[in-house]
C-alpha cells in the first residue's frame with residue numbers, strides 16, 4: 001500500500017511517499033481502508049522534530065485521525081464491523097496511509113449523511129471543544145473568549161459556545177478576514193493575537209489553544225470567578241513563572257486548568273462524538289475543511305501548516 005513517511009525530521013521536504021505492506025490488525029484492532037485522513041497540528045509538531053526525543057524515528061508515518069471502511073478485524077473483534085464506514089483515532093501515527101489500524105475502542109460508526117472528509121475535521125476537534133467548555137463550567141449568558149479560534153478546535157468551540165447561549169463569543173485571529181470568517185460561526189467580537197481590539201475587557205471563560213509567551217496577559221483578562229481551560233500549545237509553552245499572574249490576581253478567585261480528551265471516560269467520549277456527528281448532519285455545527293489534497297501531497301499540506309495559512313482543517317485523500 002501507499003503511505004507517507006518522515007525520513008528526515010525538520011522541513012516538510014523530509015516526507016516521502018513509500019510503498020509498504022498492508023498491516024494485519026492485531027487482537028482488539030481493526031483495519032480501515034482510508035477515504036479521508038486529517039492533517040493535525042500535532043502531526044506537524046512531530047514532523048518538525050520538536051519532540052524527536054520521544055521515540056519517533058525515520059520511517060515514522062504521521063496521522064492520528066482517519067475515516068473509511070473497515071476491511072478486516074483482529075482476534076476478539078466482532079466481524080460485524082467489516083464493511084462499516086467509521087471514524088478512527090489511530091494513536092500517535094499510522095494515519096497517512098491507504099490502510100490504517102485502530103483499536104476497536106477508538107472507532108465509531110459514521111452516521112449516514114456525514115462524509116468521511118467532514119468526519120476527520122470534527123472527530124477529535126469537536127469533542128475537545130465540547131469537554132473544554134464543560135470543564136470551564138460554561139453557562140448561558142457568560143462571556144467567552146476562544147484564543148486560536150481559526151483551527152478546527154477553535155471553530156468548534158465558537159459554534160458550541162454560541163449555540164449554548166453565550167452572552168458574547170470573542171475570538172483572537174491573525175487577520176480581519178479570518179475574524180470575519182469566524183463571525184460566520186458565531187463570533188461576536190474579534191481581537192488580534194495580542195488581545196487588542198473591540199470587545200469585552202474581561203471574560204468569564206477562556207478556551208485557550210495557543211498558550212505561548214502571551215498567556216499571562218490573557219490570564220489577566222479573566223473576570224472574577226473566571227475560568228481558563230488550556231487545550232493546546234500552538235505557540236509553545238508559556239513563561240515558566242506564568243503562575244505568578246494567577247497568584248497576583250488572588251482576590252478574583254480564578255481557575256486555570258488543562259484539558260485532554262485522553263482523560264474522558266471512553267463511553268462519554270464516544271457518546272459525545274456520536275452526538276456531535278449527528279449535530280453536524282443536522283447542520284447545527286460545521287466541519288470546516290480548507291482543502292482536500294491527495295495523500296502523496298502530504299508534504300504540501302505540511303508546508304501550508306507551517307505557513308499558517310490554514311483555516312479549519314486540511315484533509316488528505318488516498
Ligand SMILES: NC(=O)c1ccc[n+]([C@@H]2O[C@H](COP(=O)([O-])OP(=O)(O)OC[C@H]3O[C@@H](n4cnc5c(N)ncnc54)[C@H](OP(=O)(O)O)[C@@H]3O)[C@@H](O)[C@H]2O)c1
Pocket residue numbers: 040041042124125128147148149150151152153154172173174175178193209210212230231232233234235259260261262308310311312
Ligand atoms: N486537549 C486535547 O485533548 C487536544 C486534542 C487534540 C489536539 N490538541 C492540541 O490542540 C492544538 C491544535 O489545535 P487546532 O488544530 O485547532 O489548532 P491549529 O489549527 O494548529 O491552530 C489554531 C489557530 O491558532 C492560531 N495561532 C497559530 N500560531 C499562533 C501563535 N504563535 N500565536 C497566536 N495564535 C496562533 C492560528 O490562527 P490565527 O492565524 O488566525 O491567529 C491557528 O489557525 C495542538 O496544540 C494540539 O496538541 C489538544
